[in-house]
Amino acid sequence: MSRPAQAVIDIAALCSNVQQVRRWAPQQKIIAVIKADAYGHGAVRVAQAIENLVEAFAVSCLEEALKLRAMGIQLPIVLLEGFFQAEELPLIAQHHLHSVIHTHTQVEQLLKISPPLPIPLWLKIDTGMHRLGFAPTEVEEIFHRLKRHLPTQTPLRLLSHLASADDPQSQQTLLQTQGLLNLVDTLQVESSLANSAGILGWPQTHRQWVRPGIMLYGVSPLANNLGSTAGLQPVMELQSALISVKRYRRGETIGYSATWECPEEMPVGVVAIGYADGYPRHAPAGTPVLVNGKRVPLIGRVSMDMVTVDLRTQPEAKVGDVVVLWGKQLPIEEIASSAGTIPYELLCHICPRVRRIEKIET
Numbered sequence: 001m002s003r004p005a006q007a008v009i010d011i012a013a014l015c016s017n018v019q020q021v022r023r024w025a026p027q028q029k030i031i032a033v034i035k036a037d038a039y040g041h042g043a044v045r046v047a048q049a050i051e052n053l054v055e056a057f058a059v060s061c062l063e064e065a066l067k068l069r070a071m072g073i074q075l076p077i078v079l080l081e082g083f084f085q086a087e088e089l090p091l092i093a094q095h096h097l098h099s100v101i102h103t104h105t106q107v108e109q110l111l112k113i114s115p116p117l118p119i120p121l122w123l124k125i126d127t128g129m130h131r132l133g134f135a136p137t138e139v140e141e142i143f144h145r146l147k148r149h150l151p152t153q154t155p156l157r158l159l160s161h162l163a164s165a166d167d168p169q170s171q172q173t174l175l176q177t178q179g180l181l182n183l184v185d186t187l188q189v190e191s192s193l194a195n196s197a198g199i200l201g202w203p204q205t206h207r208q209w210v211r212p213g214i215m216l217y218g219v220s221p222l223a224n225n226l227g228s229t230a231g232l233q234p235v236m237e238l239q240s241a242l243i244s245v246k247r248y249r250r251g252e253t254i255g256y257s258a259t260w261e262c263p264e265e266m267p268v269g270v271v272a273i274g275y276a277d278g279y280p281r282h283a284p285a286g287t288p289v290l291v292n293g294k295r296v297p298l299i300g301r302v303s304m305d306m307v308t309v310d311l312r313t314q315p316e317a318k319v320g321d322v323v324v325l326w327g328k329q330l331p332i333e334e335i336a337s338s339a340g341t342i343p344y345e346l347l348c349h350i351c352p353r354v355r356r357i358e359k360i361e362t
């Protein structure tokens with residue numbers, strides 16, 4: 001063991017969060033979203049831990065799916081952006097992946113293939129997010145063209161994505177839900193709409209399949225809310241250690257651009273974590289950090305490999321002491337808000353040089 005920066009992954013918490021998804025959406029099938037290396041938690045590890053607890057996985061691209069297949073994951077895997085080139089289609093079929101279809105280009109590429117490949121499809125509908133998907137008015141025709149083409153047993157379902165489900169006041173979620181329901185009524189197919197925020201806040205969005213991402217990792221998708229409020233447990237604890245503790249005199253400054261000045265003689269600790277590990281560079285002085293389980297404020301700028309902390313309330317702290325940047329005792333929601341970002345970004349930005357280890361149950 002060298003540099004002490006590590007992300008400790010709590011598999012028991014992950015499994016408990018899946019049970020919470022079931023509690024919120026008891027009738028639904030669960031597509032666990034593990035794109036972006038399971039939001040930084042390690043997609044293979046997460047998939048292996050919960051493959052018996054969910055009905056499918058979702059990732060962003062073929063490469064992410066093939067890594068899971070190579071490690072023996074056998075559940076259906078949905079490619080959320082579908083295929084980027086027609087050459088991917090044989091591999092998608094061979095590995096039993098599901099594909100989202102969101103553009104006319106993809107439709108034409110699929111229809112060209114003869115004999116047709118038995119790839120389960122999710123037709124993506126733009127109900128208001130205005131990012132990917134077909135306008136509701138064009139869906140019926142595309143649906144029937146694809147249906148005629150696909151082998152008879154191959155599922156063709158509808159999928160749409162919510163833009164504002166994290167805001168309980170927003171009217172957009174109801175409009176989007178209605179938009180999807182109109183199509184589902186006409187076409188009589190299964191559909192999927194709810195992300196984590198939909199699962200927690202909008203039961204009418206649940207449909208047959210739900211797509212939890214962030215809540216699996218114990219984090220709230222709702223603004224100004226903690227995962228624990230919804231019965232979720234943080235899965236990642238980002239840890240490091242003090243690698244230096246020194247005292248400075250009143251008026252001395254700490255770190256780049258001398259942005260922090262000691263108001264009195266005081267102990268300052270250096271922690272081995274920085275923006276090259278994924279700790280947010282924009283975390284301002286005052287952002288909390290746990291030293292030996294106690295909150296102390298960050299001071300000065302976040303550097304590439306280090307941050308500095310005010311140890312006045314922890315005068316006994318010494319080199320080697322454990323530091324927690326976020327985790328059960330220090331909600332990532334709070335750190336994200338302090339740094340002007342969202343927990344999703346913090347989780348995805350954890351770099352490969354941060355060791356991931358699994359928590360050993362004690």
Ligand SMILES: *Cc1c(COP(=O)(O)O)cnc(C)c1O
Pocket residue numbers: 033035080161194195196197211212213214215221
């Ligand atoms: C990422 C993603 C999700 C999961 O969203 P969360 O907010 O993390 O629950 C669901 N559906 C699609 C299409 C996504 O891209």
